[in-house]
Amino acid sequence: MSVAVEAKNLVKDFGSVTALDGLNFTIKEGEIFGLIGLNGAGKTTALRITSTLLLPTSGTVTVFGHDVVDEAAEVRNMISYLPEEAGAYKNLSGLEYLKFMASFRTNDKAAIGKLVDAASEISGLGDRLKDKVKGYSKGMKRRLLVARALMTKPKLAILDEPNSGLDVLHSVHVRTIIKRYAQEHKVTILLSSHNMLEVEYLCDRVALVNKGKVVAQGSPDELKKKFNAVNLEEVFGEVVGFA
Secondary structure (H helix, E strand, C coil): CCEEEEEEEEEEECCCCEEEEEEEEECCCCEEEECCCCCCCHHHHHHHCCCCCCCCCCCEECCEEECCCCCHHHHHCCEEEEECCCCCCCCCHHHHHHHHHCCCCCHHHHHHHHHHHHHHHHHHHHHHHHCEEEHHHHHHHHHHHHHHHHHCCEEEEEECCCCCEEEEHHHHHHHHHHHHHHHHHEEEEEEEEECCHHHHHHEEEEEEEEEEEEEEEEEEEEEHHCCCCHHHHHHHHHCCCCC
């Protein structure tokens, strides 16, 4: 199995604040890989560098062999990125929004239609896609945005806190979407979350991040066995020392 993403000795300073302090992780092609940790651990910074939106202070990240700094254009053609606080145009209907976003990928009407059809199925919103986004709940908006991120079948989908602030039903739907889509379309997924129980269900492998460093890495089962823990929250507590 080939390497999809590799971060080596990644450092990011914001003035006197070090957000990433020698971060290292490797993602295999086709994996769902989670960066997990407390708020402020550096997860979003790592995702934004991988998405070519931030320059690292030092260190490297490659996406399918392409450096995110030196070959940013090539990387952008292979990825989709969903920020935690992403929004959709509230005065467009869900369908209009998806068509608009699809038009950035292609000018062909038939191809746009296929992308919108794929996104409609992924979202599970049915006839509500005809309604304006301003009438959507937070969960509905997130489902729409996840569908937008996945409809192009990117080689790598980068999802920052995909279930942030969602109720149980919407969270279950989004988790199911992500897991099924990765399996059916062989899409590699990198996501961040502070919800360790959710990530335990979703991810093939995880990296626990604390103060800008990876403090443990492996499959959920491997980590639970290694630290004799019931779940990843207990693992994190053992590693970081707050349990």
